[in-house]
Amino acid sequence: MALAVVRDLREFRDPVSAEELEQFETDVLAGFVLARASAGLADGTIRGDVGHLDQMRAWFGRPLWELEPADADMYFGKVLRGSPSGTRLARAQALTTYFLFLELRHKVEIHQVTGRVVECPIDEMNRPRGSKDAALRIPPTEPEVKALFTGWGGELATCRKFAPTARNYTAAKLMSQVGLRVSEACKLDLADIKWDLGRFGKLHVRHGKGARGSGPRERMVPLINGADRTLRWFIEDVWGQYDDDHTRPGAPLFPSERKNTDGSSRRVGDDALRNGLAAAAKTHLPGWADKLTPHVLRHFCASGLYLGGLDLLAIQEVLGHSWIATTMRYIHVQQTRVEDAWVAGMERAAKRLEGLA
Numbered sequence: 001m002a003l004a005v006v007r008d009l010r011e012f013r014d015p016v017s018a019e020e021l022e023q024f025e026t027d028v029l030a031g032f033v034l035a036r037a038s039a040g041l042a043d044g045t046i047r048g049d050v051g052h053l054d055q056m057r058a059w060f061g062r063p064l065w066e067l068e069p070a071d072a073d074m075y076f077g078k079v080l081r082g083s084p085s086g087t088r089l090a091r092a093q094a095l096t097t098y099f100l101f102l103e104l105r106h107k108v109e110i111h112q113v114t115g116r117v118v119e120c121p122i123d124e125m126n127r128p129r130g131s132k133d134a135a136l137r138i139p140p141t142e143p144e145v146k147a148l149f150t151g152w153g154g155e156l157a158t159c160r161k162f163a164p165t166a167r168n169y170t171a172a173k174l175m176s177q178v179g180l181r182v183s184e185a186c187k188l189d190l191a192d193i194k195w196d197l198g199r200f201g202k203l204h205v206r207h208g209k210g211a212r213g214s215g216p217r218e219r220m221v222p223l224i225n226g227a228d229r230t231l232r233w234f235i236e237d238v239w240g241q242y243d244d245d246h247t248r249p250g251a252p253l254f255p256s257e258r259k260n261t262d263g264s265s266r267r268v269g270d271d272a273l274r275n276g277l278a279a280a281a282k283t284h285l286p287g288w289a290d291k292l293t294p295h296v297l298r299h300f301c302a303s304g305l306y307l308g309g310l311d312l313l314a315i316q317e318v319l320g321h322s323w324i325a326t327t328m329r330y331i332h333v334q335q336t337r338v339e340d341a342w343v344a345g346m347e348r349a350a351k352r353l354e355g356l357a
Helices: 018-038 043-060 069-079 085-105 107-114 142-155 162-178 182-186 227-237 270-284 294-307 312-319 324-334 337-356
Strands: 202-205 219-222 255-259 265-267
Touching (some): 018 085, 043 069, 162 182, 162 270, 162 294, 182 294
Antiparallel strands (some): 202 219, 255 265
């Protein structure tokens, strides 16, 4: 029986022109973007992956499908050696996903055009190690947060710009009361307040964070923990000072001082809310050594609800977490499981000693 001739897939091929190769590379990347969008990933997630690929492409100077394991060793072992582990992990994941796309969709075509066999340069030997777990955040205590908002509220009577200061105050207080993300607060409409739902009213959060880049995830947030009173005060005493039509579809809950071309108010940006909170913390909470951010207030909310007796599933629903494990990372600083077990063990030991006496 004759043996079949096996062709070496790495054999040399006539090269295409530089212009054709550049156009082919652009088309492949465009196909990658479309495929990820088809998978349901959010635009921000796709932009992040493409940004990682662009940075690696700029460093390498050639199409990424020419990367070899030695190139990946050099890039992650030297160029990104001092970068945060999250950056290295995200870039490696983007590269791995891109090569998976190349192997599934363009392996034969790339070989025909360039004579190369697509093979991911990230392997078990050079894959960046680390964890994407968020850093431990210990929120301020309840007296500290109360002091912050008491001082901030007192400032409203004498501040130079009442409406923007009151807006920043209200948004931050909502973050501490019901755990809104700053991005969610910026995208709320006036019509998203549903006063007739539930016992206290609810907020329709239409642009919540989806799991694993899956896009916006809606949820209804009950106005518990005093959030209903906070919002009523803002709408009745502050919102009208922005000189916008409250019946206009899409009127923002938290307007900006800037106007659209038709005279309606724009939405506030997250930088304005972050800067407002940072300035208030510097003035009214000088003893707080760490940086007070909207996300820290979200952790404070979770801890406060937990200490107030709310169960984990309810807190998960309020915060909009996809996984209960994420919620547990928000409240674990307040958990006393280890201390309770230690106290119970000491009591058992004391009873045993009493029996020996």
